Each structure stands twice: as structure tokens, then as C-alpha cells.
Amino acid sequence: MTAPRLSRRTVLRGAGVALALPWLEAMASRARGSETLDRPPLRSAFLFMPNGVRPDHWTPPGDDEKFELTPILKSFGKVKDDFCLLENLWNEKSVGRNGHWPKIPAFLSGGFVVRTSGRDLDVGNTSLDQFLAKQIGDQTPLPSLELAVDETYKGVDNVGGGFTRIYGSHISWRDPQTPAPREIIPRLAFDRLFKKGSATPPVSGFTTRQPAVTSALAKADKSVLDLALSEAKSLDRKLGAQDREKLAEYLESVRSVERRIENSLKPQKRWINEGRFDVPRPGPGIPESHPEHVRLMLDILVLAFWTDTTRIATFMYGNAQTGRNFNFLDGVNGSFHGISHHQNKEENLAVYEKIVTWHLEQTSYLLERMKGLDEGGEPLLDHCQILFGSTIRDGNSHQEKNLPLLLAGKANGQIRPGRRLRAKGDTPLCNLYVKMLEHHGILVDKFGDSTGKFEGLA
């Protein structure tokens, strides 16, 4: 017999089995008889945009519900009633020293970022998403999802005052010393959503006559991980303080991988959506077109939420000081960072505004996509709280006050969107974070440099 060639279709089907495409995953979860939630859970996403916004065109005329969409926000027409424009919030500890690096980790942590080439790496606080992941991350296959489009920047910015560029590449920090790695390759991000550790459990209601067989390989894989864990533990005694930290990180990471295998054998209580929402598996590598890359990552974020694979996600539209050339936009040529230093010249501002507007268009695309997905009779977007923002108001002056921020979604009825919300001058952004945590049922007195709880969202 001649071996038939593996057709593209077959491989795809094989991959489908291997990866359990979203709707299959849903079927499988049902078939597995796993418990499901009776109402959709709350999801939180945090989107970061580098290099600030054109400040004089950001704030719209009109107040409260009657605010008008500025040209920058014009793409939000279809979701005007689905977001709040937030004003007068800031991260006080991010002030000064450098226009970019220390402000990026502070975005979600509100902490003071230590100037260092690496030795004393410290961002002052765990970032909000990772804090949240520690509280509720165990309820989903992935505790959280960190997406980005730029590779981690290398080197130390000596001209900029001696900050390692690692600071500018991460908004998610597992603890004040440890950034959470991000995924920038669409296919890997996609696959990660649907991999279930190494074992594939049976899904139909068969009684097995060979129960030993079913989990032999899973057991082997788990014993390998156990071995790694016990080695790391026995090492602990012999190491110095800094090494112990590194080992602790190793232990925690191995445990997470192990948890994923366990979870696949004993599924969590999740929300299962009816119907199909297809995002094709992306091709390998990084798409050449930047818009395509960003769209793919945003689609994957939606998919992760829709399949309830995770309830927490971050996305970085770029690293701090990104010099990406947005020359796919009409009339734009040159480094984004360079252009953001507009010197208040109208011709520069106009180009700057085009780039900023493009980022807002991507964000409104994400919101529209989420609004279009039905989830138990309501749009997915209603079960989300999505924060979009930059860590400086103006790319030219690196202004830290009154950050440009949008908060979209209804957070399961806890936010009344469609409004322009003005806080008292210089309100800590962390006050909002205390409130967002409360939406998840997590009550804290303080987060970062919060001085209270942001009110008026409902």
C-alpha cells in the first residue's frame, strides 16, 4: 500500500484534534460533563499604548453623557455607549526622571520604579492584572494572558539615565522584581489557549476497561515535573538569597504547568458559550503587516475571553519609545517616538494624531467585536471591563498628569458606560484599580498608591 500524502485539510483536522479549536473545546467541555457557570464571569483587559496622545485633541466637548466624539475617537461611533472617558487620573510615582522607562511598569502597578541597569530591578508593586491573576487565575486554564507586538528591548539606556529597557517592555509584573513574559507570535499565543498540558483525556461517556492506560502518559509527564520540583526544592538550602529567588520563580512556573495538566484531567467550573466564534489558527511567525499583527493579537484576546480560557489579559500596542514607522498610514513616515516629539508644530501634531487615531481605531474594533458576540443573551462586552490608556498624556512633554484613559464594558452591570467622567484633579489611577478589583469581588483597602476608591462608575 502506498502511503497517501498528508493533505492540507487532514493536517488541519489533525491540528484541530491536537488543539481543540474553540467550538470543539466547548463541545468537549460539555461532553466531559464539567460543571458550568450559570452566568458569564467578569473579564478584565488592559491595553497599553506607547508615546502618549495628541493632548489638545483628546478631550472632547460636552459633558457626562452628552460628550461628543473627537476626531481621534470618531471610530467609536458604534460603541459610544459602551465606554467611559476617564479624566484627571495619574500615577504620581511615575513622575520625572525619564519620559518613558519608569512609567511603563507603573501603569498597572502604581509603584515607584527603581533606576537600575538590572541589579535592583524593582517596580514597587505587583501589577493589577497579575494581582488579579493570583486571586482568580486558578479558575481558568490560563491564569492570565500577556500579549504584545514588539520583542523585549535589549540593552540599558544609559543616555536616558541608566534604565534597563526591560522596564519599557513590560506592563505586567508578577511581583515587583519579575516581569511576566509576553507572547508576540500570534500562532504561539493561539496555540497556548487550547493546549491542555500533555494529556488528552477521553471525552465521551465510555466506561473504560483499561483505566490504567488512560492516564499512563499523563502520569509520566507529571512525574517528570514532580522530579523537577523536588530537585528545585532540595536545592533551595544550598543557595544564596538571590539564587533562591530565581529558584522560587522556577518552582512557581513548574507548578503552573503542572496545574494545567491537572486541570485538563479535572476541568474547572467555567462558562461555556453556545455557537461558534471562529478565529483561524494564524500562520507561523510574525505577520509583516503591523495592522494585521495587531488585529490577530486582539482577535486572540477576544477568543481567550469568549472561550473562558482566561479572564485577565494585557496587550501592549508597542514597547515604550517604540520607533515603529507607521508609514502604512497616509502621510506618515518616520519613527512614532520621533513624531511624538512634535514640538507643538502643527504639521508634526497632525502626523502624531494620525498614529494615535489608528490605535484608537484598533481599540474600537476590539470593542465592536466583543459587542457582536452573544453570551447568554448579552454581548460579551457587557461582561468585561477594558482599560485602554497611555502612561503619558503628551509625547512631547512626557506629561504624567490627566492620563488619556478609556474604560469600556459594563463589568456585569457594575459600570454605566457612555459617559465622560471627570475625577477630582490628580486622583491616583490606583483608586480606579481598587474599584475594578471590587468588580471582581476582591476587596482591598489599598492598591499601589491609592488613596481611596474611584466612585461614580455605576
Added chain:
Amino acid sequence: MLPRSPLVSPFLASLALMAAITGGPIVAADEPLPAASEEAYAETIRPTLEKFCGDCHAPEVDDHVLFLHATNVEGMGAGRSVWRSAVEQLRNRTMPPADETQPSEQERLLLADWIERTLEATACDCGEAAAPVTARRLNRREYRNTILDLTGVDFPVEELFPVDGSGGEGFDNNGETLFLGELLMERFVEAAGRIVDAAIVSNPRTIKFGPQDLLAADDAKEASDGAKDEEQNDRPRRLAPKQEVAAFAPSYGDRDYEMALRLRAPEGATKAVLKIDGIAAERFELSDDDREKTVEREALLRLPRGDHYLTIRCEGEQPLEVVSLELREREVEATDERKARHRRLLGLEALKPVENPREEARRIVRDFGRRAFRRPLEEHEFETYVALFDQTLEAGAPFEEAIKLPLKAMLMSPHFLFRLEAAPDSEESQPIGDYELATRLSYFLWSSMPDDRLLQLAGEGKLQEDATLAKEVERMLDDPRAERFADDFVGQWLGTSEVGARVTPSVDDFREDFTMELLDDMRAEPTRMFAMLLEENGSVLDLILGNWTVANDRLARHYGLMKDDTERAREGKSKKDSGKAGEFRKIVFEDGRRGGTLGMAAVHLATSYPNRTSPVLRGGWILETLLGVRVPSPPPDIPELKVDKKKKKSVREALAVHRENKTCAACHDLIDPLGFSLDHYDVLGRWRDEEGEAKIDASASLPSGESFEGLAGLKEVLSERRDPYVRHLTRKVLGYALGRSLEDGDDCTVQRISQKLAKDDYRVRTLIRETALSAPFRRVQAPANLTDVEPHVASETSASETKAAEATGSAEPAPEPAQEETP
């Protein structure tokens, strides 16, 4: 002659800064303040510091930050890190706080410069130190190299692992900034599986299920199946509509299977569906013609590692008969290369039965373990890994699959993924372990694991001997793997490793002028030159002063060295089609237009904006990267220089305007001229005589009065500054070798190595050898129980807090931030 007042003239201050660069005398009437001079400290430095810092840091006010406690130069030695921090803060304008009286830019420079030179002059007063190195995770390229050297598998790390950030001296092997995290651990687990699968050739398996091997869908049906015996296995299994049977099959890796189903339709046309893990994978239709004869249907499917549940279901109106289900694993082609790799790794022939599996496994685990952990396995470790093999073999797995498990486990172990060293138990410096030294050495020069010889020498306890160590360095530098050092070190030091990635010319402006291949060549040029230096044991001065480079034809054409450009144009080939690449070879320049890193396109590109050149970036790069001068960060809210093309003002003219501002001039008088001298090179490093319509003017003069022109002139300027260059290069090599941030205690080592280097005609191998022989590389000591705190955290916070409080108008002082933990 000393200035009478601490308020020195800008001219003197510039001279002082230049002295920081030259480290030697300046041709001028006034001498800079002599380093480490008690007189200078007592008469100028301390009074100036007291004036600006005394309010908070006078000894009677502050027992916290110890720098003004020093009553003389010797006293400074007690708090070198405090003084170093003072330099940084002065340069970065983070001290004094914004609401205090500020020193002038000139005073800042004078103070910072004198303190810095004094620290340099007193570096060895306390001898050499050997601080511990943080456990280093293998970074992406080290992982790739190690896997290649360990298993022969060239694993595509770029496809799976995120880029590692860098820190310390600016390299991506810096332990403190190498993180792990769940995402990366998942990838290491996945990679371990893929690597052992690629390294070990396994026999493709075929699993056949006869009618009675198939499980029934539910208990009721199962009961009615009756007794099963071999005879019944010849009779097809009959499935009523909607009925299904199933089978379990393990897949030891992510593999492709041909699934052959032999079916019949006894009562006429019907349908069957094959499900994998409950999900329909393939549907089959049987016609009325298939009543009597058995038909074979096939599906091709990929099964991931794990146990799978295969189901055959009758979906038609009529019953279905299953004769057999066969899973044939598709052979991953066992090429000669794969078989050879298998043999090298396991010491066994691929696809041959193994005689004594348990013995062989013990031999393999011991050998692989020693190489993977870069030291012999301890007995209990050995037992655990062997047990993993035994269990798997007993569970029925073939030898090849069972042996993969302990190897895979080792590739996920912290002993493999991290370079771990025992913590020192004393503040007295002691030699690091023999195997630890072998590992430090191999990752320094090969970015990979130690080879057998290094492990053997370590085992014999010989590696710590000076002569042996020096000999091994020579041997390792002669090995082709040393090219990895050239690649990794030079590209990151010069910042040219990003060329072709983050650093690319603007496509809109240069679409016709470059290809990705050309950028690859550019990136390779500095590392090729360094590799040749290593090979020939040339002078490190050649990197900045040499009249040669190493380039291929494509680069040579790009530089206009090969005269076939016009001919090629006549042949109708575009400029972009740069023809054959050719071999990299040494090229000597007689005209002084190129030679050394400063004549390289990669450097020109890395120090330009995507669409135009920048004398500031280039000047700053020379100071920072070649001479190790910390160029102060620009004061906040300085707009980027914009060249208005319409007004035809050249960059040079725009910068001249810029320097009329005295604050700017303090640094730019120094930065810009160095950059001007490289103006003949465009963004892509091509020679130009005009920019637009303006003629290039590459002449420049420094505040010291030195005038020079072009690259040749720049080289003369630099040849006067070889000491700071050599010192800086030494710092970089030491920082790379150690994979940690350098500390005060390393100052002395840097000084000693650079002095030896200078005495030995700047031969590059001397630099490498002395680094390997140095105290911090071979020894370790517990950190002293420091009582003084790192000052810059607290003080910086207070600076920004003050600023913040000011901004908010809040009367209440912001809370003090938590103190940093003292190490």
C-alpha cells in the same frame, strides 16, 4: 594651578570633562583638578559639595548617606558606591532636589568628573573582590547552543522562546534580568519533548485492533457481547445504527498516523464516523456494493502526545461491520544523519533491538546527566532518573520511548536550565568549584556547555591551575565555537546586533538601496573583524584605530570598493540586486576612509535615525560605547532636533544654534564634534560628499582646542584616549564573562586587566585570558554585611516625591518609601 574658586569657568569645566575621557593631561594652561588629591578635595570639592548638599547630608544632619562623612580622600574609600551614586545623580540632575539651589552645569561636571577620576585612581586600595553571581538561566542562544552540543539537534529557539532582555553591563546573559515565568516554562517543557523526539530514532509502531479488541460503548451492550476468544476475533464486530465501539491508543509524541479501517456494510449502504477523543475526525460512506466484500478506508491524523480514545460509530440507517482498526505510525524518516545522531547520543544503533535495556539505560543516564548538568550526577539523582526509565519500560513502552523520559526530565531540570553555583560560606574569597569554573569558562567563550576535556580537567581538579586554565583559554579560542563569543559579545557591546531587526533604515527613503541580506552582512562585519582579531591575536586598538575590516563582496560593493557597479547597471541589474555575496575576507584601506568599527555600515546605521544621520547619536555613541563616558541624560522637555528640509538648514547648522544655549553646550560641545567627523557616512554607511545640496564638512574641534577632520582625524583623537577605551572594553568583557552587574570591588580587577593588556601590546587574547584568570571569574566570596544603604533609591524617591508634592500643591509630605533590603 588650581582654580581659586569652586565656581570655575565653563571652559575649565569642559577641560575637566575632557580629562575624564583622556584620563591624561590636556594641552592647556590650566590643569584639571588632580585626581585623589587631598588638596583638591579639601579646597574645592568638599566645599562645593557642602554648599549644595550640606543642608541634608552634612554628617551632623544625616547619618544615613555617608558621603560627606569622608573628611579626606582616603575616607571616600569606605563608601565607593555612595560616591559613584553621587556622580550619577550629578550627571542625571536628580540631586540636589528640584526645590533646592542647583549647581551650574559646569559645577556639576567638575564635581562628577573629579569624583569619578578619584574613584578610578583609588580602585585597588582595597584589593580585588569576587562577588557571587546570581543563578543564570540559559538564555535563548545559550539554550540553542547547549542543545546542539549536547544532542546534535539544532532547535529553532526563535520560533518558540521570547527574546531575553538585558541588564548589568548591557548583555542578555545577565543573571539578574533573566526571568522564567509560566509561559517560558511551558516552552521548555515542550522543547524538551521535541528535542528528545528529534534526537532519538524510534521504531514506528503499528497497533492493530481486532473486532474483539474494541470496547463497547456502554455496559449493557458490552454484556451482550458474550465471551470473547481468539476465534471470535476473526468475526467482524457488528454495529447497529447509532452504536459505537472504541479503543485506546497512546501516542508517545506529536505524530502522524494512518488509521486503516476495514469495514463492511452487510445490509447495504451505510455510514461510519471515526472520532478521536470524542471529536469527529473522518466520515466514511459505504455503498450497496460493499455488502459482501471488506473495504479498507483510511484517515490521516496527527495525534498529540497522550492517550487517545478512538471511536467508530455507525451513523447510517443500516448496520456496520468492523473487521479491524489499525494505527500505523508514520515514519519520521530515519535519515543517516538522524541515525548517526542517535548513535552518538545513546551509543546504540538506531532501529536495532537493544540487548540489555536496563544496563544500557544506566550507562546513558550517567553519561547524558554528566553532560547536561555539567557535572557528574549525584547518586540519588542517578537513581531517580533511572527509576523513571524502569517504570516506563515496565508500563510497556519500547526502549526508545522509555529512555526519552529521563533525558527529557533532565532537560527540564533546574540543574540544566540554570547555571547554579554553591553559595559562598565566608567573606574570605575562595575558589569556585572545578565544574563551576568549567561552566563559567565554556559559557564565556562558547556560549554553551563545557566539552569533555573541560569536564575531565575539572574532574581531575586541574582547571584551577593558572597554566592549565590559560592553556584551555587558548584551546577554546582556537575552536570554531569561539565565534559565538565574537557574535554575542561584539554585537551587543556595539549595539549592532539589532541591525536588521529593530535597527533598519526607513524603507520609504531607502527602498532601492538595501536588502535584508545586505543588513545581515552589515551586522556580521564587526563580529567577523573581532573573530579575526581573536584568530590572529591582534590588537584591540584595531577595533577603533585599525585600517582594515572584514567584509564580503556585497559589502565591498556597497562601500564602492568593487568597480563592477556600473557594469552591473549596464547589464540591466538594479542596484538592489547586489549580486553574489562572496566570502568574508580582510580588506585593508589605504585611503583612510574606512577601517575599524567606525568605518562600518552597521555602526553608521545603528547611530542614525531611520531616515537621516545624526552627529549627536554618533558622538554620543563614541563616548558611551567606545570610551565609557556616561553622557548625562538631557534635561527634561528638550525637544528632539528637527531638520527643516524646506529651509535647507543642515543638521550641523541646526546643532550650532542648539549649542548657543549654554546648558546644551556643556555636553554638546563635546558630543557633536565627534559626530561631525563621521558625516561622510550616510544612514547606510555609504560614503557621501554632499548631503542634499550641501557639501559635507567633516571638520570639527573639541573644547580642548584639538581640531580634526573625518575618520582619520577622529582616529588620531581616539588614539590619545586609548586608556579609557581599553578600560571600558575590559569592563564590558568582564561584565559579559560574569553575567552580572559590576560592583565597586571589580574596579580593581578592571584596572589590573587593562594594565596588563596595555603592557602586552593590547593583544586581544591577553584580555580574554586575564579575564578568565581574574579573581571575580575564578573565585567567590560572601557579600560583606553592609550596613550602609544603597543611597540612590531613597534619595531619588525623595526627589521625585518632592517634585510630585510640589505639583499637587499638597502640603503633606509624601510617605517615605519602603527601604530597600540590605543585601
